[in-house]
Amino acid sequence: MIDTGPAPDSTGAFILAVDAMGGDHAPGIVVEGLGIAAERHPEARFLLVGDEARLTPLLARCARASAVCTLRHTPDAVASDCKPTVALRMRRASMRLAIDAVARGEAHGVVSAGNTGALLALSKIVLKTLPGIDRPAMAAIMPSARGDVVMLDLGANVACDTRNLVEFSLLGDMFARTVLGLTAPTIGVLNVGSEELKGDDRVRRAAEIIRASHIGAQFHGFVEGHDIAAGTTDVVVTDGFTGNVALKTGEGALRLVTDLLRQIFTSSLSAKLGYLLARPGLDQMRVWLDPRRYNGAVMLGLNGVVVKSHGGTDAEGFAHAAEVAVDMVAHRFNDRIREGLGRLVSVMPPETHAPDAAPSPALAATR
């Protein structure tokens, strides 16, 4: 099962490189998670990069995973507290080798539950951004009253300019089409008010350009913080600072209430009985808000699919992250982004430093 460099697509299957050693509970939950993903996506194959001595016995215990994984040994791994600058020098780390496999065309995408900063830095350096994209963005799916919502950027870029926000709207649109299966997702730009005059120049100009672009009909305009959970739009576009804070603030508020509910329902015998009576609905809510269902932040705008699983996730959560990558590869996410970028060039004013060049066929071939 030791890998000798398989040709991609030789069997028509999707191949994902997997950093087996990243995350708090790696590699156990990684192998188990791939087993779960394999059952739901029989077309997926995985190039599992990590410590052979630890992975071989895990694969031996999980037949489903073993059947779809090829093992590539390396003893090195990026620690969770490793600085990105240090990670960049670790040429034999499992995360690095997994990304390298994408760059070399051996895999269509990479999944890691490891160090986020390192994954982002390595992906940018090794895979590089798509031609025409200034900066990649981190996107994720979150629950709302009206269905799943895609939000980006969640922290890849602390500061963003007008051009970045416009590109994020394109990336978010395509992500919502690909992973949520929407045909014309609505798009909102996060602001401090919904009126056109609100906010700074950066968001106002971005709104103008998006409105004039080929996705203009899908553009809702500005949305506010409460619109995220309300599901006012399918896609919420913002800079990485605001997006990161908003994501974590929303998660924190949900945790506050769910912790309170747990306390309430265990506070007395009567409350415990109350929980049992209301349980079907409460369990449904828990499943619906389950962070594992929303696991898999995606780095969009790179020459390759890169999915970051939450470091603390379990096998089910890791399977979800892997499935996000499978969906993106299956729906030719990056090819479609290239098409959209070509159409964006015409509406992006030069002063927003318009996309560098038309998509390169050579790069497109490696996806």
Place this chain on the structure above:
Amino acid sequence: MIDTGPAPDSTGAFILAVDAMGGDHAPGIVVEGLGIAAERHPEARFLLVGDEARLTPLLARCARASAVCTLRHTPDAVASDCKPTVALRMRRASMRLAIDAVARGEAHGVVSAGNTGALLALSKIVLKTLPGIDRPAMAAIMPSARGDVVMLDLGANVACDTRNLVEFSLLGDMFARTVLGLTAPTIGVLNVGSEELKGDDRVRRAAEIIRASHIGAQFHGFVEGHDIAAGTTDVVVTDGFTGNVALKTGEGALRLVTDLLRQIFTSSLSAKLGYLLARPGLDQMRVWLDPRRYNGAVMLGLNGVVVKSHGGTDAEGFAHAAEVAVDMVAHRFNDRIREGLGRLVSVMPPETHAPDAAPSPALAATR
């Protein structure tokens, strides 16, 4: 009861100017709210500015409010959708006259449930910022797992520099002391990670300066979005864009869960019974998360106390907002800010364009 310009403090009472016509349910809830506030704060007196024809019958029906209110008639009011630039020209609007009363020393502070943008613009123009403060900030109190948290800025300034963030930490510290009654509130600067190297120069430099200041011992460092609801620090400092988005995102997430709970507990007979059994705890949670308890955003850093009630609030919520103003006046909020500013001058590097001048005794006298 028609006002002829009472001398402030002649009876030792606190006088608050109240915009009787601002908000969705004004002036009814305003008069009723002042009645509630008067009961809890017998030392407070109110200069009620608005339409006499509408206010006189309301006061006649509410003896508690009537006993503590002086009426100042004006037929004009700032509409909720009025642009701040238009509001600035409405010299006889109830909001304007209420703020004018503070500027003239007839009242110690102003409370309005009206148009936020207009209140902020008018307050800045009429009252001006405290000497040494570059820009005012909007602050509010919100619930957390470890008690109430003060967050600022919530939208007064879309963009903030290092100096603004440092000043906000001072304003937030004093607000937490005054309104929450804390002796040494802990302070955090909102960022995308808690490590010192995270974020941009602006927040990193602000953190350094706060650490070196007289409130340095209270400084926790960087906090993240989830730390707001966790109550990691008593004060959360951020720019107005991020703060506005975070506030509304948290509110939206809470609303999503409370709406879900309402659906669950009315979905079946068994769930309804479950609700009744767990009701004491659930009711307690509802009271605790009740937005009315947190009503009253405060404009800090102006020559006068300015409190903004939520536009859609009821009488109980308006009473809370009035009480926040009473607390700030009673605890000499602005005098104490002036003292703190004097101590901040020594640690604020010149390139952050240090405070203009020492507090002016003339201005200090008007509070």
